[in-house]
Amino acid sequence: MASVNIDALLVKSGAEILKGKDKMVEMQNGCICCTLREDLIENVKKLAVEGRFDYLLIESTGISEPMPVATTFVSEYDGKSLLGSVARLDTLVTVVDALNFLRDYEMGQMLVDREELGAEESDRRTIAQLLVDQVECANIIVLNKVDLLAERRICHVEGLLKRLNPKARIIRSTFGKVDLKLLFNTKSFNMEEAQEMPGWYQELQGHHVPETEEYGISSLVFRVQRPFHPQRLDGLICHGLDDRIMRSKGILWVAGLDRSLIWHQAGRTKRIEAGPYWLHGNVDLLEWPAETPPEYREALYGDMRQEVVFIGRHFDKESFEKRLENALVTGPEFELGPDAWREWPSRFRERFSDGQAKATLRKRRAPSKKPMVLGKIAKALRKRKRGGA
Numbered sequence: 001m002a003s004v005n006i007d008a009l010l011v012k013s014g015a016e017i018l019k020g021k022d023k024m025v026e027m028q029n030g031c032i033c034c035t036l037r038e039d040l041i042e043n044v045k046k047l048a049v050e051g052r053f054d055y056l057l058i059e060s061t062g063i064s065e066p067m068p069v070a071t072t073f074v075s076e077y078d079g080k081s082l083l084g085s086v087a088r089l090d091t092l093v094t095v096v097d098a099l100n101f102l103r104d105y106e107m108g109q110m111l112v113d114r115e116e117l118g119a120e121e122s123d124r125r126t127i128a129q130l131l132v133d134q135v136e137c138a139n140i141i142v143l144n145k146v147d148l149l150a151e152r153r154i155c156h157v158e159g160l161l162k163r164l165n166p167k168a169r170i171i172r173s174t175f176g177k178v179d180l181k182l183l184f185n186t187k188s189f190n191m192e193e194a195q196e197m198p199g200w201y202q203e204l205q206g207h208h209v210p211e212t213e214e215y216g217i218s219s220l221v222f223r224v225q226r227p228f229h230p231q232r233l234d235g236l237i238c239h240g241l242d243d244r245i246m247r248s249k250g251i252l253w254v255a256g257l258d259r260s261l262i263w264h265q266a267g268r269t270k271r272i273e274a275g276p277y278w279l280h281g282n283v284d285l286l287e288w289p290a291e292t293p294p295e296y297r298e299a300l301y302g303d304m305r306q307e308v309v310f311i312g313r314h315f316d317k318e319s320f321e322k323r324l325e326n327a328l329v330t331g332p333e334f335e336l337g338p339d340a341w342r343e344w345p346s347r348f349r350e351r352f353s354d355g356q357a358k359a360t361l362r363k364r365r366a367p368s369k370k371p372m373v374l375g376k377i378a379k380a381l382r383k384r385k386r387g388g389a
Contacts, residue, residue, distance in 0.1 A: 019237075025028050036191060040072065041083055048086040055184055056087060065133045066092050070191065074128065091186045094138035096170075099145045105131055105246065105267045128267030132247060135164045139188040140171060147174040159217040163311045164247060167193070198339070220310045220317045221323050225299055226334060228253035230346035232327040237270065241323075244315035251275060252306030254348045255329055255341035258282065263308055274352045279303045 047053055060069055072090035074082050076289075083089075097104075109127050135141065141161055146154050158170055169179055169188075233254060241248070245265065252261040252272070260275035279288050280302025288297065296303040306328075310320070329341075342349070 015333065041081070044083055045086050053273055055090075065130070066094065067133070067137050070137070070189070074191075086293065089189045091139045091183060091188050092137060093140045093142060093183060094134045094148070095142045096135065096157070096161065097145055098143050098154060099148045101131070101157055102160070104128075107268070113215065126266070126269040128269050132164065132266040135161060135168075138165060138168045139186070140183060141165070141168045142171050142173050142176070142178055144173045144176055146172045149277075156217075160246065160311075160313070163217050163219065215312050217311070218315070218317065219312075220321060222250075222306055222308045222310065222321060224303065224325075224328065225253075225305045226326050226328045227253045227304065227341070229333065230254050230256060230328045230344055230348050234347060236327045241265070241270075241310075242315050242320055245310050245312040245320075247311040248308060251305065252308070253304045253306055255333075256338070256344055256346050256349050257352060259352065260304075272348075 044056065058069070060066075070089055070092060072083050073087065074084045086224060105128050107127065111123050111125050111130060143154070143158065143161070149157075154172070161168070161170060167367065169182075171182055220268075233252075246267060248263065248265040250263055252263050252275075254261060258281055259277045260274040262273045264271040264273070279292065279296075285297065292303065306324075333341075
């Protein structure tokens with residue numbers, strides 16, 4: 001990232017090139033999964049052909065997102081050969097700074113606010129978003145600098161990491177020292193499984209991590225087939241959910257909208273995006289996917305629902321759930337029906353209704369208007385309904 005390759009300078013000044021056979025190839029000012037992808041593939045292929053190496057370690061910049069890098073390891077895409085043709089992605093490892101993780105997570109800073117991170121001025125991600133992305137997709141989490149923390153504080157950080165990614169193996173370290181046998185040739189990466197690792201996804205399936213509650217980390221799954229009142233939901237978001245909620249994600253049903261909304265929150269960062277259109281009212285019942293839960297077929301408003309996971313520490317789940325319920329439409333309001341709901345003032349309808357090209361709170365491009373099932377979230381729910389959790 002950025003125009004100066006600091007890592008290359010450090011490698012040049014502090015490393016020996018073995019027996020004069022090797023040379024260092026600098027790749028800079030780009031992303032290895034897009035602008036630098038061809039350079040990376042070309043150089044890895046050259047190393048593979050030589051047959052001198054057993055394992056390749058790729059350390060991308062600290063502000064990169066691991067999953068886009070992982071997708072480089074498919075065999076081919078759009079007729080072009082990728083890394084998967086010469087190498088197998090074995091493990092995704094994320095190193096967590098135990099001393100500063102919680103502080104950075106909760107500060108709400110943008111990446112560009114921290115000059116030392118080297119983010120481009122156009123990068124609009126927050127530090128909390130990046131930390132979540134890096135933790136949720138890891139096979140192995142190396143919890144570093146544990147020598148600087150008391151045992152209970154270490155367990156507290158581990159509790160949060162287990163909630164964010166229940167399937168990852170957590171290895172404690174000091175000065176980054178880890179037995180390489182724990183990292184190399186573990187055969188732990190699987191693309192489909194990686195997409196199912198996040199804690200919010202596991203919670204939707206009913207997979208809990210109860211031991212983390214000893215350290216105050218707990219979760220709440222909010223499920224109800226009644227819409228949020230747009231103005232009350234707006235007020236709930238504007239006044240803040242709860243400072244103790246550290247991660248949340250799921251599907252929202254807002255009265256007056258024919259499509260779902262996808263809710264994301266990491267630390268102090270909150271985001272709502274336009275989600276897929278509901279099956280109800282958009283797709284003939286006979287054409288609904290076979291795996292659609294039967295209760296949705298029989299419900300008055302079909303698959304329309306709230307389905308959100310909240311992960312927090314030391315938060316009053318009963319009180320918080322009551323706040324969510326108070327933002328829903330009341331019984332009499334529910335009886336009014338969709339035609340009346342569309343007459344209510346709603347900034348959600350202004351931003352996410354048909355005809356709005358920029359259908360996210362952060363002005364990201366809207367997804368296709370073609371009716372579709374709700375991706376990974378729907379997949380998790382279908383598994384749960386079939387008794388898999």
